Amino acid sequence: MSRLAAFGQRLGLALLPARCLVCGEPGSRGQDLCGACRTDLPFNRVACARCALPLPVAGICGACLRQPPPFTASRAVLIYRFPADQLLPRFKFHGNLAAGRLLSQLMAEELADAPRPQALVPLPLHPSRLRQRGYDQALELARPLARALGLPLRTDVLRRVRATSPQSELDAASRRHNVRSAFAARTGELPGHVALVDDVMTTGATLAEASRALQRAGVARVDLWVAARAP
Numbered sequence: 603m604s605r606l607a608a609f610g611q612r613l614g615l616a617l618l619p620a621r622c623l624v625c626g627e628p629g630s631r632g633q634d635l636c637g638a639c640r641t642d643l644p645f646n647r648v649a650c651a652r653c654a655l656p657l658p659v660a661g662i663c664g665a666c667l668r669q670p671p672p673f674t675a676s677r678a679v680l681i682y683r684f685p686a687d688q689l690l691p692r693f694k695f696h697g698n699l700a701a702g703r704l705l706s707q708l709m710a711e712e713l714a715d716a717p718r719p720q721a722l723v724p725l726p727l728h729p730s731r732l733r734q735r736g737y738d739q740a741l742e743l744a745r746p747l748a749r750a751l752g753l754p755l756r757t758d759v760l761r762r763v764r765a766t767s768p769q770s771e772l773d774a775a776s777r778r779h780n781v782r783s784a785f786a787a788r789t790g791e792l793p794g795h796v797a798l799v800d801d802v803m804t805t806g807a808t809l810a811e812a813s814r815a816l817q818r819a820g821v822a823r824v825d826l827w828v829a830a831r832a833p
Contacts, residue, residue, distance in 0.1 A: 760785055
C-alpha cells in the first residue's frame with residue numbers, strides 16, 4: 603500500500619461510523635468492535651511474566667526458569683486464536699489499517715497498568731520488506747499506543763540491518779538462526795528502559811535478538827509489548 607493510499611484509508615476510517623471488524627455489526631465504545639465480540643476476545647491475562655506464554659496460573663514458565671530470556675518482562679494483550687488470528691493477518695499482510703487501529707486501542711487499554719518504560723521502540727522492518735509491504739505494522743501499532751499512554755516513540759533507536767526469511771516458514775531452531783545479527787542499535791545516549799512493540803510473538807526469537815542489540819548498546823531493561831501471543 604502506498605503512503606497516499608494509506609492516508610486515504612485513515613481518512614475514510616475517521617469519517618465512517620464504527621463497525622465491528624469481526625461480525626460487521628455496529629461498533630461500541632467508539633471502536634470497530636461490538637460488545638458481543640469483545641466478550642469473545644481471548645485476552646491473555648494469566649501468563650508467564652517473562653515471555654507472556656498463557657499459563658493456568660500466573661508466574662514464570664518452565665522454559666524461562668531454565669533459560670531466562672534477554673528481555674525483562676512481556677505483556678501480550680491477546681492469545682493468538684479466534685478472532686485475533688483473523689484480525690492480525692488482515693492487518694499485517696492485507697493492509698487493513700482499521701484492524702491495526704483496533705489492536706492498538708486494545709493494547710492501550712490492557713497496558714495502562716504496565717510498568718512505564720521511558721520510550722516505545724517499534725520492531726523495525728528491513729527496508730526491502732518495508733518497500734514491499736508499504737507500511738510497518740509495528741509502527742502502526744506503536745504510534746497511537748504511545749500517544750494514548752503519553753510515552754515517547756523512538757524510531758531512531760533500532761534498525762534491522764539484515765534481511766531475513768519469513769519466520770512463519772521456519773521451526774524454532776531455524777528462527778533463532780534466521781534472525782541472528784539482524785538488528786543494530788544506535789550508540790550514544792539511550793533510554794535506560796524501553797518497551798519493544800510488535801504484532802505477534804511466537805517463539806520470541808526475533809524479539810530476543812532485538813533485545814540483545816538494545817542491551818549491547820546500553821539499554822538496561824527491555825520489555826516486550828505485543829498484540830498477541832501464540833499459545
